Amino acid sequence: MPCCDPLGLCQYQTSKLVRIQSVRLGSLKWSLNGAILLFICIVMLWNRKYQEFDLVVSSVTTKVKGVAQTRLTGVGNLLWDVADYSSSSQDRNSFFVMTNVIVTKNQKQGKCAEVPSKGRLCRSDQDCEEGAWDQQSHGIQTGSCIRFDVMKKTCEVSAWCPIETQTNPPRPALLAAAENFTVLIKNNIRFPAFNFIRRNILPQMNDAYLRSCHRANDSLCPIFRLGDMVREAGEKFSDMAVEGGVIGIQIKWDCNLDRLMQRCLPRYSFRRLDERESNKTLYPGLNFRFAKYNTVNGVEERTLYKAFGIRFDIMVFGQAGKFSFIQLIIYIGSTLSYYALTTVLIDWLLETSCYSADVGQNYSERKVESVPDSQQCILCVSYVDEEKLRLVKRSRKKSLQNIKPMSVLPRKVKLVL
Known part of the structure; x- marks a missing residue:
C-alpha cells in the first residue's frame, strides 16, 4: 500500500492463519483453553477480582477488669484494682x-x-563536684563525700530520700494474678467508600452474652483473658510478667459486602512485638516509674513505684469489597492474553518435531513465506560493433547508451560446424 495513497486508510488488514485438521491438536487446544479459563475463574473468585476495595478506618477503646492482692516486705498486704495496676492505660x-x-x-x-x-565511689570531697549530675544520677551533688555503708562512700546528693536501691524485679512476679484479668475490646470500623459501619460487638451480643462468653467456645467473643492472649502469642505469662514486654493484638476485617455473600466479621490474632532474646542483657522488658504523694505533718512525702508490666498494642487492619462492573471488565481484559499460551505451546510442539516431523515441515512451509529483499535488475547490453558485453543497472531516467557499465565481459561465440 503506497504511503501517499489516502484510500489506504480505509482498508483493513488481518493476519494469515493456517488451519490444521487434527483431532489431537484440536483436543489439546481446547483442553489448554479450558484449563486457562478454569484458572482465571478460580483466581477471580478466590481474590474477588470482580470487586472494588476500600481500606478500613478504625477506633479502639478498652476496659480492663480484675483485682489482685500482694504482700510487700516492709509494706504489708496491698490490694490492687484497675486504678492501681492500669493507671497509664x-x-x-x-x-x-x-x-x-x-x-x-x-x-x-x-x-x-x-x-x-x-x-560513683569517692574518697574525699574533692571527688565530688557541687551542682554536677548526669543521666544516671538520682539528684544533684552537694560537693560532699559521705558514707553510704560500712565499706563504701559516695557523693552526697539533693534528692528524694531514701533513694531507690533495688534494681532487679522480684521473682516470681508480685502481680502474677494478672494472668486472670480480662479486657473488653470495643472496635468500631468504617469503610468510607461504601458508607459501611460496624463494630466487633455484634447486634446479637447482649449483656447476658458478654457476661458468659469465652474465646475457647466463641472466637467472636470481645472479652479476652490476659493469660490466653500471652499464651496464643507463644509466651509464658509467668516468665513475661517478671520484666514485662509488649504483646500485639491484631484485629483483621476482611469484608464481602455483596448482598448474596455478605460477611463482615473480625478475626483476632496475637504475637509478641519486643525482642526478648537480643535485648536480654540490655534494658529487657518494659518498665516505668510513677509516684503517689501525700503530706505528713506538713511535709510532702511520696511512695515511688517502679512498675514492670505488659503493654498490649491493638492493631486493626482490613478491607471491604463490593461488586464493580468496571473492575470485572478490567480483570477480563487483563487475562485475555493468557490464551496466547495455547498458541505458543502448540507452535512449539509443531516446530520442534515433537508432534510429527512431516506435519511440522508442512506447517512451517504454509505458515512462513520467505520473500527475498528487492534488488535492482542487472542487464546485459551488447552492441553489434563491439566484441564485448556490458553489464549495466536498469534506469528509468537514462537510455542504455548513456549508462556507464558496471563491468565488461567478453562475448562467447558459439561455432557451428
Missing part, C-alpha cells in the same frame, strides 16, 4: 497492665548518699 489503641513492682516508701526531699555504682 489511656494510650491510643493500647493499654498497660502492671505485673511486677519495686516500691520505695516514705521518700522526702533532702540530702542523702548516692547509690553506689561503677565510677
